[in-house]
Amino acid sequence: MTFKIVVCIKQVPDTNDIKWTEHNTIQREGLDSVINPYDIGAIQLAKNFKYLIPDSEITVVTMGPNQAIDALKTAVAMGCDDAVLLSDKRFSGSDTLATAYCLSQYIKTFVPDFDLIICGQQAVDGDTAQTPSSMAQKLNIEQITNVIAIKEANNDFSVCIKDTNDYKQEIKASYPFLMAFSQRDIDIIPDINGYIKAQNKTITVLNADDIKADTDSIGIKGSPTQVRKAFRPLNNRESIRIENESVQNIADFIVNEVNKCRTADE
Amino acid sequence: MNNRVLIYIEVNNGVVARVSKEIISHAKQNFLQSSIDGIVLGDEQSIDSALFDLKQLGLNKLYIIKDNLLDMTNAKVYANALSVFLENNQYDVLLMGATSDGRDIAPRLASKQDIGLTADCTGLEVDENGNLLATRPTYGGQLMATIVSKTKPNFATVRPGAFKYLQQSCNNETEIEYFSLSFDGLCSLLEVLYSENKPAAEDWTCSEIIVAGGLGIQNKENFNLIYKLADLLGAKPAASRAAVEQGWAEQSIQVGQTGNSVSPKLYIAFGISGAMQHMTGITNADKIVAININKDAPIMSGADIAIECDAVSLLHTLIGKLSD
Structure with a gap:
């Protein structure tokens, strides 16, 4: 039986290249979109599974406007077998909860017999890391996040290495389950065959009706969270400059600061 | 209400x-x-x-x-x-x-x-x-x-x-x-084969003063001066992400977006350029004193007091002074 892997990706603005408008909002025009770096790691991990479990099939899915087809084509060139775009005006404005709902509806409707879902640990634009766990709940499956490597994988189970700030674990899990991969420095350079495959690939485009989504649970309507305001971190510190002082004087000054801090405490 | x-x-x-x-x-x-x-x-x-x-x-x-x-x-x-x-x-x-x-x-x-x-x-x-x-x-x-x-x-x-x-x-x-509830049908299907706790992140909360070092410290040997000064001042040592990536300091003392957020009374930054990711971790510090040789480093405009000076020689001077 084919081992079915679903990789969820997100197209994000290239955060290394953010420009600001005079109102301190992000200048969206002319901003390049890239595949979230963590998601490229997820694609590579799916390819590793395919190597370990030969009869595997990788479907890559994303939600977004039509331009996200570029990201999906790139994912196919990188080695994914099939690509699906969830696109519908009614999806726009979805927060992490609504996004997780849409992705899980797609999986329930089109890949109910999936074995493994792989996501990147987080997206570099929002850094929330919420969508994978939220999706796992909607699908009622186990999750392993912060995965840095796979120790063992076969048709029945895999052993993942989870590495967080607090602990490191080896976890054995039977399918189906979801994992979130935390390596973000992986790059996949597609070869010429990959590009040809991507060029000829028809991307499946699905709307809210196709995935049997309840329209109250998608888009702005289905998104409980709203940004009330966005601002650039303000610097309200005095920024007193000390220049051309002798190292001795500066040392005295620092010791004085430390003493001031201590006395204030008493 | x-x-x-x-x-x-x-x-x-x-x-x-x-x-x-x-x-x-x-x-x-x-x-x-x-x-x-x-x-x-x-x-x-x-x-x-x-x-x-x-x-x-x-x-x-x-x-x-x-x-x-x-x-x-x-x-x-x-x-x-x-x-x-x-x-x-x-x-x-x-x-x-x-x-x-x-x-x-x-x-x-x-x-x-x-x-x-x-x-x-x-x-x-x-x-x-x-x-x-x-x-x-x-x-x-x-x-x-x-x-x-x-x-x-x-x-x-x-x-x-x-x-x-x-x-x-x-x-x-x-x-x-x-509060009691039924755990029927609610058990873990994951098997933890091995688990190792990491040393707890530094106890920053009790530290009123933090002495932090970045790339301007230049090498691992010099970074020991950060530990030494922290010790002499009864402060906690900290490091920027760049210094941790160089292998000069443990990840447990990393401050910034991907490390710890800290809120001491006094944060003294030696040779830290002050990338946005670092500044995010120290926004709640009462006072930030930055020492940097480069007067245009971002931290110099984000600090309360910005001192243009070579971080390493100041560390030597301070340690000499406090060891007397």
Whole structure:
């Protein structure tokens, strides 16, 4: 039986290249979109599974406007077998909860017999890391996040290495389950065959009706969270400059600061 | 108006997580007209050894879900148990520490309850209508967003170290209530074959002064001067991400967006350029003194006092002076 892997990706603005408008909002025009770096790691991990479990099939899915087809084509060139775009005006404005709902509806409707879902640990634009766990709940499956490597994988189970700030674990899990991969420095350079495959690939485009989504649970309507305001971190510190002082004087000054801090405490 | 606030208290190996205490301190100081309850989950051994500390947290009421199925934190099991609790108890605000486990549990709980969640907050306020205003950094700290939620409870996770823990003597012992639920069909399907706890992140909360070093320290040998000065001043040492990546310091003392947030009275930064990601971790410091040879380094305009000087020679001078 084919081992079915679903990789969820997100197209994000290239955060290394953010420009600001005079109102301190992000200048969206002319901003390049890239595949979230963590998601490229997820694609590579799916390819590793395919190597370990030969009869595997990788479907890559994303939600977004039509331009996200570029990201999906790139994912196919990188080695994914099939690509699906969830696109519908009614999806726009979805927060992490609504996004997780849409992705899980797609999986329930089109890949109910999936074995493994792989996501990147987080997206570099929002850094929330919420969508994978939220999706796992909607699908009622186990999750392993912060995965840095796979120790063992076969048709029945895999052993993942989870590495967080607090602990490191080896976890054995039977399918189906979801994992979130935390390596973000992986790059996949597609070869010429990959590009040809991507060029000829028809991307499946699905709307809210196709995935049997309840329209109250998608888009702005289905998104409980709203940004009330966005601002650039303000610097309200005095920024007193000390220049051309002798190292001795500066040392005295620092010791004085430390003493001031201590006395204030008493 | 009485705002009902519930704080998830994380207990690891019988010890109350510091971030839980930080959230309680912040809520007590800033959320007016609120009653603050806590909820804790764990197996018998863990709960019993934490019980004395749990009673001293100064909460209005503490709910405990104690079951031996809760020995290892499993996000699915914990989220579902918390969800059952929330179905039986109404709250306006729900807060959880954004630890690695908290970040696993919270989105599942929000998903189960179909409520909004704001992750990794560094600022929390309650407005006059009792709504939670949750502020978090996005785009690697380049932009801050204040987020509200139209579902109750308003739910947020909080970055460890973002708030100060204020040790308060509390006279009245917290009222405790055990909440029981059926764990039928609710057990972990994951098998933890091996588990190793990492050394706890530095106890930043108690440190009034932090001495931090960055790339300007130049090498590992020089970085020892940071440790030495910290020791002489009775301060805590810290490092920028760049210094950790060079292998000069342990990750446990990394400060910034991907490391720890700190809120000392005095933060002295030696040779740290002050990328946005670093500044995000120190926004709650009372005073920042930056020492950098490059007067155009970003930290020089983000500090209270910016001193143009070679970091390494100043470290030598300070150590010499204090060792006398």
